[in-house]
Amino acid sequence: MVKQFVISSGHGDKVAGAIGILNEHEEAKKVVNRVYDILTKGYNGVGFKYHETTATTQNQNLSNIVSFHNRKTRDLDVSIHFNSATPTATGTECLYYDALTLSTKMSAAMASALGIVDRGAKKRKELYFLRNTNKPAILLEVCFVTSEKDAAAYRNNFEDLCQAIAKAIAEHLGYAKNQVEGVSNPKDSIYYNKKFDRLVLLTDAGVYADVEFEKEINRYKKDTKIDIEAIVYTKNGTPRFLVKEKDKCAFITANREYVKAYSVDK
DSSP states (O other): OEEEEEEEEEEEESSSOSSSSHHHHHHHHHHHHHHHHIIIIIIIOOOEEEOOOOOHHHHHHHHHHHHHHSSSOEEEEEEEEEEOOOOTTTOOOEESOOOOOHHHHHHHHEEEEEEEESEEEEEEETSSHHHSSSEEEEEEEETTTHHHHHHHHHHHTTTHHHHHHHHHHHHHHTOOOOOOOSSGGGGGGTTTOSSSSSEEEESOOOEEESTOOSSSHHHHHEEOOOEEEEEETTTOOEEEEEEEEEEEEEEEBTTTTEEEEEOOOO
């Protein structure tokens, strides 16, 4: 029988987490959604994801999250968070109750994917999530929302980060990678890899001044249509769509989860 997991975002829609250069809860939801997608589509993983939406107090928020985890049949609980401290604080951490080996691997995997400091695994038995879930649990601190360096690393390496988190979970639970017929590069199944005429946003998305997504210059709402000029690639081979933004070149994601690209009949 395939082992199962539950992955959830820290905090809730009405109970804010840390807010700085990044918004902890909003970014945690993105990481949860992408990691879940990789584990259940890129691997033969089985599990559940959860975002807390109703609580108005921290105590109720934590109770709702833990209750969701404990109601599921699973072998591992994962909570996604982002850290907050001074503007100079940087790095990844993975907090644990008794899962030291996995936490050590996870923190190192995130740090490697983002290119920032590995602050390592830290035992935190007093944390509500770790103390009250009744299966082995880890709490990921992806990076610091207060750090320009960490925020840029996160934005530029989001896909690599999610792949690294998913891989660490998959190895721990014994998942195997699914083979995608006709695709030699796993990224080809996630991203568009050829030029189209136009795209429509499936969710709100930013437009950037550079292909590495270091400077966001505009943000468009879901269902916005944008003409595509070309397809280009980052230094590590991630496809982006080149678009026009006020008569200047700009870049937007080519990830199929966020945009739908299509050709226009001429």
